[in-house]
Amino acid sequence: MEISVFAEKECMVSAESTVLEALRLCFLGLNCYLCHHFYIMMTADQITYLGFGILLVLALAFDLGLMSKKSTHITMQKALFQTLFWVTLAILFMGFMWYERGQTLAIEYLSAYLMEWSLSIDNIFVFILLFTFFGIHEDFIPRVLLIGILMAIVFRIIFISVGIALVAKFGWILYIFGGILLVTGIKMFTSKGEEEMDLSSNKTYLFLKRFFPLVPDDGNGKISVIRDGKKYYTTIFVVIIMLATTDIVFALDSIPAVFGISHDRMVIYTSNIFAVLGLRSLFFLLKGAANKFSHLQQGISIVLVFIGIKMLLGIINVHIPVYISLLVIFACISGSIVYSINVANREALEEDKALGRDKDLH
Numbered sequence: 115m116e117i118s119v120f121a122e123k124e125c126m127v128s129a130e131s132t133v134l135e136a137l138r139l140c141f142l143g144l145n146c147y148l149c150h151h152f153y154i155m156m157t158a159d160q161i162t163y164l165g166f167g168i169l170l171v172l173a174l175a176f177d178l179g180l181m182s183k184k185s186t187h188i189t190m191q192k193a194l195f196q197t198l199f200w201v202t203l204a205i206l207f208m209g210f211m212w213y214e215r216g217q218t219l220a221i222e223y224l225s226a227y228l229m230e231w232s233l234s235i236d237n238i239f240v241f242i243l244l245f246t247f248f249g250i251h252e253d254f255i256p257r258v259l260l261i262g263i264l265m266a267i268v269f270r271i272i273f274i275s276v277g278i279a280l281v282a283k284f285g286w287i288l289y290i291f292g293g294i295l296l297v298t299g300i301k302m303f304t305s306k307g308e309e310e311m312d313l314s315s316n317k318t319y320l321f322l323k324r325f326f327p328l329v330p331d332d333g334n335g336k337i338s339v340i341r342d343g344k345k346y347y348t349t350i351f352v353v354i355i356m357l358a359t360t361d362i363v364f365a366l367d368s369i370p371a372v373f374g375i376s377h378d379r380m381v382i383y384t385s386n387i388f389a390v391l392g393l394r395s396l397f398f399l400l401k402g403a404a405n406k407f408s409h410l411q412q413g414i415s416i417v418l419v420f421i422g423i424k425m426l427l428g429i430i431n432v433h434i435p436v437y438i439s440l441l442v443i444f445a446c447i448s449g450s451i452v453y454s455i456n457v458a459n460r461e462a463l464e465e466d467k468a469l470g471r472d473k474d475l476h
Contacts, residue, residue, distance in 0.1 A: 196395030204388040222376035225440040230389035232447040248349040262357025291370035292425025299418030374421035406458040413450025
């Protein structure tokens, strides 16, 4: 009798397990069906936006969680790894766009990303001046850069949205953008590049000094401090605001330029965001080698002139293929970087020889 009861219980458990397994399989099947049905119902644009969003969240979580602990010194090796990490993600996203939306848009995205990435190097030279001028401790620079860059992304999204709306309503505004880029590129190419930026007379800094109580130190990494019962804002606060406003100034060139490459909002948004997100690691990679990119400005200026002409040619119905744009951007940027490094190395060699001659004379 006991054996019978035991066998009966065992059968009941077995039956219950079978039912649960069947329910689990049904649930999984239903889930797969819904996901597949939902995927089919989504447009290529929606799938690309979803893919970009997921990739961005995962990448930020990885960057912030594993690679950006508070008060951690970022070595050249770590900066190189982070830079490669963001560049690789941008290239992988190009492959995703190629698969989902076709070859042409993928090449437009790559062209826009390369241009935005090269323009962002100009930002870094200003960032170096900011941190040096305000004497921000090296331990606090990663966090300050992160906050400033996230603010810059928000502002860029706003500007891009406004730009897209303006272009949709007033198509002729693209020709104004083209004219602005042409003039800016010519001015940039002919400028000496030797003028020092006077941050003490910067309009943003003067505005902050006028309306906010400031202290001339970083407050041990804090944005504000309480002293003698009164709240003061530190140089950390000043630099964060100036980082964001500096990027706004650069965006006045870069956003019109990206419209000269593509009118697709996905291309415009993603190329800008990927380029800006890579700024932080690029800063630590280049901060000790700023003098090695002295001729990059000329390469960027040629790109701006080319894109300005490309936009203005639309008036007479002449359209330059996106492949030509990609080749011109790549050739100008890579060429100016290689030339800058060669010039810097040659100057360093001549300086070493001069020092050697001085030692021989003494």
